[in-house]
Amino acid sequence: MKQYIFTAISIMALFVSCSKSEPQMDRNIFIPDENDSQLPAYTEWGYNSFGAKIDRQYFVSTSHIMPCRALYKDGYLQFSLSGVYWLTYSGNTEMTLSFSFPCEQLHTYADLLILNEKNMELSAGDIQVVQTKVENTAQSRIETIDTLNVVSGMLHFRRAQLLSIDDQPNRAIVSGVFEFRYIEDNNVFPVSVSNGRFDIGINRDNFYAY
Amino acid sequence: MKKKKILTLILFAPLALAAQVQHTHEYSRLRWGIEVGFEAFSGDAITIPQIRESRSGYYGPEYISDFDLYYCGFMFPKYDYTRYFVGFKPEYSLNHHFAVAAGLRFAYNNSVFNSDRDYFLWKVKEEGLTTNYVRVTSVTQNNFYVGIPLELKIFTSRSDLRVRQYFKTGFVFNALVTSDLNVNFEDAAMAKYGEQISRQVKKPARFGAQAIFGVGLKLGRMNHPFGNIEFQIPVNLLNKQRASSFIYQPSVSFAMVATINIPAGKQKLSYNYYSAQ
Numbered sequence: 074m075k076q077y078i079f080t081a082i083s084i085m086a087l088f089v090s091c092s093k094s095e096p097q098m099d100r101n102i103f104i105p106d107e108n109d110s111q112l113p114a115y116t117e118w119g120y121n122s123f124g125a126k127i128d129r130q131y132f133v134s135t136s137h138i139m140p141c142r143a144l145y146k147d148g149y150l151q152f153s154l155s156g157v158y159w160l161t162y163s164g165n166t167e168m169t170l171s172f173s174f175p176c177e178q179l180h181t182y183a184d185l186l187i188l189n190e191k192n193m194e195l196s197a198g199d200i201q202v203v204q205t206k207v208e209n210t211a212q213s214r215i216e217t218i219d220t221l222n223v224v225s226g227m228l229h230f231r232r233a234q235l236l237s238i239d240d241q242p243n244r245a246i247v248s249g250v251f252e253f254r255y256i257e258d259n260n261v262f263p264v265s266v267s268n269g270r271f272d273i274g275i276n277r278d279n280f281y282a283y
Numbered sequence: 284m285k286k287k288k289i290l291t292l293i294l295f296a297p298l299a300l301a302a303q304v305q306h307t308h309e310y311s312r313l314r315w316g317i318e319v320g321f322e323a324f325s326g327d328a329i330t331i332p333q334i335r336e337s338r339s340g341y342y343g344p345e346y347i348s349d350f351d352l353y354y355c356g357f358m359f360p361k362y363d364y365t366r367y368f369v370g371f372k373p374e375y376s377l378n379h380h381f382a383v384a385a386g387l388r389f390a391y392n393n394s395v396f397n398s399d400r401d402y403f404l405w406k407v408k409e410e411g412l413t414t415n416y417v418r419v420t421s422v423t424q425n426n427f428y429v430g431i432p433l434e435l436k437i438f439t440s441r442s443d444l445r446v447r448q449y450f451k452t453g454f455v456f457n458a459l460v461t462s463d464l465n466v467n468f469e470d471a472a473m474a475k476y477g478e479q480i481s482r483q484v485k486k487p488a489r490f491g492a493q494a495i496f497g498v499g500l501k502l503g504r505m506n507h508p509f510g511n512i513e514f515q516i517p518v519n520l521l522n523k524q525r526a527s528s529f530i531y532q533p534s535v536s537f538a539m540v541a542t543i544n545i546p547a548g549k550q551k552l553s554y555n556y557y558s559a560q
Contacts, residue, residue: 097404097418102336118335186412237415238404239470246414 101136115270117232119246123154125269132158141273145282150176167207174200182280185245189233195226195253226253244276303557310505313548316372320540323365326530333483335404358398362530366392379441388430394527397421402469407476417476418469424527430457443505451497459489488524493517511542
């Protein structure tokens with residue numbers, strides 16, 4: 074019996090060792106922007122990167138956080154970007170920026186092609202921008218969720234494309250730019266989110282529809 | 284005491300001269316030559332716009348020590364390049380210090396282009412809202428050249444010693460004769476895109492010109508077949524040339540050359556020397 078178990082474990086180990094490396098498309102590729110090297114350059118390759126300036130801080134994608142999730146529910150598409158918001162030299166805050174807007178019926182990630190060249194005014198009444206921050210410290214984890222009071226701005230999906238690898242459909246690549254200003258509670262001056270750009274691959278791992 | 288020494292030297296000098304024999308050393312001005320060698324360098328990678336990883340690299344914003352944050356596959360920023368050559372190069376001595384050589388050289392290079400991963404992605408098709416990548420493990424390129432070396436050798440010593448140092452300067456002009464590209468795919472069924480990828484890359488430079496500076500040792504007497512071994516520094520005379528479809532030729536490379544020379548022709552050079560009886 075022990076022999077059989079040993080053989081089974083050996084075969085399983087062999088299969089694991091023979092498995093292919095992680096697909097390149099899932100990795101983050103960061104191409105520094107020529108004008109601001111803290112931000113990724115605007116690309117349309119599905120580099121799984123995004124970035125924006127929030128006043129003078131940076132909100133950027135990282136390799137350990139799924140950079141984007143798309144959820145279609147009840148006639149709305151929620152397009153969220155998750156990464157880190159750099160605060161200090163030693164610490165950071167995980168942050169998610171979600172754009173929720175009315176959208177035609179979506180069934181699979183391939184349907185995201187309808188976003189191609191779609192432009193949205195973020196201050197419109199039926200569009201919501203939600204900011205979620207998770208501050209991790211040695212002692213605590215503080216999560217704050219704010220629906221932003223956007224006074225002006227836009228989200229522009231410059232390009233949506235369906236990508237095949239070796240002639241097999243693989244994912245949708247959604248690339249675009251965004252910028253907006255919002256008013257925080259008890260503050261008369263708006264916060265500016267500028268130079269936002271994203272280049273994201275979306276497949277069944279990060280697309281949900283129900 | 285001092286006078287004694289001078290007197291002794293004056294007396295013995297003729298005796299010392301009388302004890303030596305005068306010889307005449309003669310060697311052909313013309314020598315056939317066969318050369319083999321290689322030129323090598325590490326050249327900057329050419330950015331291929333169809334490669335997804337071509338602009339990427341390990342990167343971390345200044346204040347982030349965690350480079351894994353942007354961990355990704357990338358194409359190497361530099362690739363090694365070696366060009367092997369063999370040629371026929373006759374040499375002619377102008378005098379005891381200077382010799383000129385010119386010949387015909389056949390050169391071959393095999394360049395391999397790959398990434399730090401098992402494969403990289405190459406965009407082969409883009410139509411409307413659909414894009415097709417193929418997984419490429421590596422691309423190899425074979426380049427064949429014909430070259431003309433024109434050289435001037437400067438011997439430091441007048442005598443044809445068995446081991447004789449020399450300096451060299453000159454030019455080499457290379458012309459690309461043919462080049463082929465082999466694309467290795469992760470999925471062998473994608474070989475159908477090989478031709479398309481070949482069309483997407485630019486060919487290596489058709490023509491190259493280099494100034495040569497070198498130092499070498501002649502091994503053996505020139506009145507018999509002898510050998511040379513040289514270290515050269517070729518300096519590229521043309522800017523930003525494509526050594527292969529994937530590498531730029533740097534301004535300076537290095538080369539090692541071995542030559543065998545065989546005396547030929549009737550014109551001789553000679554000089555006298557003395558040896559002990």
